[in-house]
Amino acid sequence: MKDPQYGWWLPPDVSTNGWVVDQLLAIIHWFMLALFVGWGIFIIYCLLRFRAREGHSAVYEPIKAAFSKWLEVGVAVAEGVVLVALAMPAWAAIKNITAEVPENPVIIRAVAEQFKWLFHYSGKDGVFGAIGSEFISTDSPAGVDPDDEAGYDDFWVYGLHIPVDRPVITRLSSKDVIHSFKIPVMRLTQDAIPGLEIAVWYQATDTGKFQVGCAQLCGLGHYEMKADFVIHSPEGYQAWLDEEHAALGFDDE
Amino acid sequence: MRNTRHWGLTMSDSHDELNFWRKYVFSTDHKTIGIQYGITALVFLFFGFSLMMMMRWQLAYPGQAIPIIGALLGDTFVNRGAMLPEFYNQLGAMHGTIMVFMGIVPLAVGAFGNFVVPLQIGAADMAFPRLNMMSYQAFVIGGVIMLLSFLAPGGAASSGWTSYAPLSDIATSGQTWWLIGMIFLIFSSLLGAINFIVTIIHLRAEGMTFFRLPFFVWSQLVTAFLLLLAFPALQAAAVFQLMDRLAGTSFFLPSGLVVGGEASAAVGGGSPLLWQHLFWFLAHPEVYVLILPGMGIVAEVIAINTRKPLWGYRSMVYSLVFLGFMSFCVWAHHMFLTGMGTTMSTFFQITTMIISIPSVIILSCLVISLWGGSIRFPVPMLFALAFLPMFGIGGLTGLPLGLAVPDVYLHDSYYVIGHFHYVVAPGTIFAMFAGIYHWYPKATGRAMNESLGKLHFWLSFIFMNGIFMPMMFEGMAGVSRRLFNPEVYNTGLGAHGLTVISSWSAWCLALSQLPFIYNFFASMRKKERAEENPWQATTLEWATPTPPPHGNFPSPPVVERGPYEYSVPGAASDFSPQAVKQGV
Ligand code: HEM
Ligand SMILES: [Cu+2]
Ligand SMILES: [Cu+2]
Numbered sequence: 093m094k095d096p097q098y099g100w101w102l103p104p105d106v107s108t109n110g111w112v113v114d115q116l117l118a119i120i121h122w123f124m125l126a127l128f129v130g131w132g133i134f135i136i137y138c139l140l141r142f143r144a145r146e147g148h149s150a151v152y153e154p155i156k157a158a159f160s161k162w163l164e165v166g167v168a169v170a171e172g173v174v175l176v177a178l179a180m181p182a183w184a185a186i187k188n189i190t191a192e193v194p195e196n197p198v199i200i201r202a203v204a205e206q207f208k209w210l211f212h213y214s215g216k217d218g219v220f221g222a223i224g225s226e227f228i229s230t231d232s233p234a235g236v237d238p239d240d241e242a243g244y245d246d247f248w249v250y251g252l253h254i255p256v257d258r259p260v261i262t263r264l265s266s267k268d269v270i271h272s273f274k275i276p277v278m279r280l281t282q283d284a285i286p287g288l289e290i291a292v293w294y295q296a297t298d299t300g301k302f303q304v305g306c307a308q309l310c311g312l313g314h315y316e317m318k319a320d321f322v323i324h325s326p327e328g329y330q331a332w333l334d335e336e337h338a339a340l341g342f343d344d345e
Numbered sequence: 346m347r348n349t350r351h352w353g354l355t356m357s358d359s360h361d362e363l364n365f366w367r368k369y370v371f372s373t374d375h376k377t378i379g380i381q382y383g384i385t386a387l388v389f390l391f392f393g394f395s396l397m398m399m400m401r402w403q404l405a406y407p408g409q410a411i412p413i414i415g416a417l418l419g420d421t422f423v424n425r426g427a428m429l430p431e432f433y434n435q436l437g438a439m440h441g442t443i444m445v446f447m448g449i450v451p452l453a454v455g456a457f458g459n460f461v462v463p464l465q466i467g468a469a470d471m472a473f474p475r476l477n478m479m480s481y482q483a484f485v486i487g488g489v490i491m492l493l494s495f496l497a498p499g500g501a502a503s504s505g506w507t508s509y510a511p512l513s514d515i516a517t518s519g520q521t522w523w524l525i526g527m528i529f530l531i532f533s534s535l536l537g538a539i540n541f542i543v544t545i546i547h548l549r550a551e552g553m554t555f556f557r558l559p560f561f562v563w564s565q566l567v568t569a570f571l572l573l574l575a576f577p578a579l580q581a582a583a584v585f586q587l588m589d590r591l592a593g594t595s596f597f598l599p600s601g602l603v604v605g606g607e608a609s610a611a612v613g614g615g616s617p618l619l620w621q622h623l624f625w626f627l628a629h630p631e632v633y634v635l636i637l638p639g640m641g642i643v644a645e646v647i648a649i650n651t652r653k654p655l656w657g658y659r660s661m662v663y664s665l666v667f668l669g670f671m672s673f674c675v676w677a678h679h680m681f682l683t684g685m686g687t688t689m690s691t692f693f694q695i696t697t698m699i700i701s702i703p704s705v706i707i708l709s710c711l712v713i714s715l716w717g718g719s720i721r722f723p724v725p726m727l728f729a730l731a732f733l734p735m736f737g738i739g740g741l742t743g744l745p746l747g748l749a750v751p752d753v754y755l756h757d758s759y760y761v762i763g764h765f766h767y768v769v770a771p772g773t774i775f776a777m778f779a780g781i782y783h784w785y786p787k788a789t790g791r792a793m794n795e796s797l798g799k800l801h802f803w804l805s806f807i808f809m810n811g812i813f814m815p816m817m818f819e820g821m822a823g824v825s826r827r828l829f830n831p832e833v834y835n836t837g838l839g840a841h842g843l844t845v846i847s848s849w850s851a852w853c854l855a856l857s858q859l860p861f862i863y864n865f866f867a868s869m870r871k872k873e874r875a876e877e878n879p880w881q882a883t884t885l886e887w888a889t890p891t892p893p894p895h896g897n898f899p900s901p902p903v904v905e906r907g908p909y910e911y912s913v914p915g916a917a918s919d920f921s922p923q924a925v926k927q928g929v
Binding site: 102103121124128205225226228269276281283285287303306307308313318 | 437509515600604608720733737753757758818825829838839919
């Protein structure tokens with residue numbers, strides 16, 4: 093279990109996809125640093141060498157045409173490299189993250205509301221009951237149709253529990269305003285938008301207890317819209333599921 | 346000469362004795378309007394900054410009573426002097442709104458554009474002086490509505506300067522005030538934009554061809570087109586939102602909303618994303634509105650103080666026009682996380698990378714312009730030089746945000762706040778300071794004090810970085826923006842030291858403005874007059890009497906050469922003014 097260290101730089105990464113993000117962040121920042129330092133040296137050199145002083149005067153003629161062409165081409169090439177070497181792999185990486193639907197996933201619905209995250213699990217049968225905003229009530233905050241048998245064993249909790257080493261698909265929606273589902277240790281952010289259901293997938297590589305946050309201003313309580321994010325071992329996850337089931341009164345099965 | 350008629354009109358105008366009200370309050374003279382804009386915008390900027398200083402207290406010392414000010418605020422804002430979350434959200438939304446729409450845009454376009462553009466193109470005034478006056482008045486009305494909204498029940502708008510629906514649709518009445526205020530501010534910008542376009546196209550002096558226009562004028566021309574074409578989208582969106590709030594429509598409200606456990610009464614069927622598209626269709630061009638005039642000022646100041654022509658003036662102009670065009674094709678890079686498909690995100694990533702090319706070219710040209718110069722370091726030049734690396738940081742940090750994958754992590758974090766502030770604060774604001782120090786002698790006939798100016802520069806430079814550099818690291822550490830109390834999250838706990846550094850720098854930055862404020866007012870009362878052309882500059886505004894009279898030029902100037910003819914071999918002095926002889 094990783095000890096969550098939080099400091100002045102990236103928090104720990106316990107996801108299978110996070111390295112793509114971290115690697116790109118690193119490459120781009122080195123690239124930026126190189127450009128910045130290069131320019132900085134050039135500027136400082138110019139300021140020293142060409143400062144106004146006795147006996148020094150400016151040159152009217154622009155720098156040699158060959159030099160200027162070379163520079164403009166250089167800029168364009170550098171930009172091209174950014175595009176091809178960084179943007180395209182990034183795009184490929186994105187496809188990796190969102191397009192390939194993994195096998196044997198855990199599917200969890202996340203329903204955002206001012207100011208909490210509700211996580212809806214399908215229960216033993218693995219099937220969610222029919223969902224509709226008209227079914228939302230104090231007893232059924234996830235909006236499950238009370239007449240749908242598939243929903244009888246559904247349960248909902250205010251913390252996100254997942255097993256380690258298994259892909260998790262989270263289907264995000266919101267009851268009221270726009271929220272954003274953010275898990276820094278998973279390098280994951282996705283807006284939860286009322287009227288839409290958006291799926292994200294991720295997979296944890298280590299167990300631990302972290303946080304889910306909201307990254308989109310959603311009102312007064314936005315700053316405290318967090319939930320526990322618990323990554324269990326496979327056995328731990330099963331034990332947790334059983335416990336939740338017992339709480340529903342299904343322990344007789 | 347197509348503008349003779351105009352000359353005749355305004356010149357005869359100047360013979361009338363104007364009373365106080367016509368001269369200073371309801372003036373149609375572009376210079377007076379420019380100064381009105383400038384002073385009003387500086388006051389708003391300082392106000393917006395003060396809101397931020399209160400927020401910085403809450404961020405550094407969450408839950409502790411705000412010193413001095415806390416005791417003065419009503420209990421809808423504070424509890425025993427400590428900030429309430431509703432007040433924090435109002436401050437955040439209003440800081441953003443005030444800085445962008447009531448501070449920087451009016452300062453960069455309304456003030457500098459108005460004052461400098463007609464002078465630099467050799468015109469007697471703007472094309473539509475009364476429209477110009479109306480534009481200023483609409484701005485003041487919009488601004489006052491925004492400020493008064495703090496008194497609305499529930500306080501000012503609190504849904505961020507972006508006012509994302511549905512949150513803004515269901516917010517307290519301050520949001521309605523915000524929308525009405527915005528409608529006035531947009532109206533003001535639209536009037537101004539039309540005026541600038543017509544003025545620059547029609548009122549150029551004889552011989553002032555497009556490629557003899559100073560780069561600053563070009564930047565204002567492109568900016569005016571951006572305002573004219575982008576703002577209508579937000580104007581429409583603001584009216585829609587107003588109707589959602591007041592007339593029961595559902596432009597931005599989807600069906601089936603359940604707010605606070607109650608089913609919403611709205612008919613539904615609308616789309617929250619529609620608002621985002623309309624908003625960002627304006628707001629991305631808007632960020633170029635915030636930066637282009639600043640680049641224009643920096644280009645002027647650099648050319649004059651290196652005593653040589655701008656390097657690559659033409660490619661700068663082409664880049665500028667291309668940039669303006671492309672800025673309409675990138676808006677959805679603000680919406681990567683709304684669940685858009687791969688095709689869409691690829692498109693917007695590519696356009697975003699493409700739009701960075703012209704910015705890089707402009708910045709490179711400015712940097713290369715230093716080569717071979719004879720560089721002087723007066724205060725405006727210090728600010729202009731500092732602009733280069735500061736804007737550089739702002740631009741570079743835009744790269745990871747423009748690529749969808751790193752944006753997945755950085756979106757809505759303090760990294761974003763750091764990124765765009767490097768563009769608009771040490772970037773644009775430094776350019777604005779450069780402009781103030783640069784044109785002050787022309788506007789007032791007095792020079793500003795150099796030593797106070799240098800003190801102001803160095804302190805501002807240090808503290809600007811002290812504020813915004815820590816934010817980059819906070820963002821990397823995963824701290825979200827718009828958090829009333831960042832310590833709720835363990836990412837925020839880890840980065841709290843950075844927050845404290847940032848806050849103290851903000852307060853020190855405020856103190857660093859004292860030398861400037863003193864310098865600004867005290868210099869006006871100086872006895873000794875500034876020279877008419879203290880920087881030995883070539884552009885037309887320096888060929889007028891100081892301060893320029895109503896009608897600007899004693900007789901219409903005739904332009905003979907480009908704007909940056911410095912150190913021409915064989916010339917009598919190291920600058921060859923654009924117009925030597927005057928027309929009849
Ligand atoms: C120089 C002094 C400034 C300081 C210290 C400052 C500081 C800040 C901080 C800390 C935030 C984040 C607030 C939060 O996350 O809760 C913020 C937000 C913002 N600032 Fe500034 N800022 C300054 C100048 C400016 C300028 C010049 C502009 C615009 C031209 C600007 C535009 C904005 C905008 C648009 C936001 C986002 C507001 C929102 O979240 O709705 N700021 N500022
Ligand atoms: Cu939120
Ligand atoms: Cu943008």
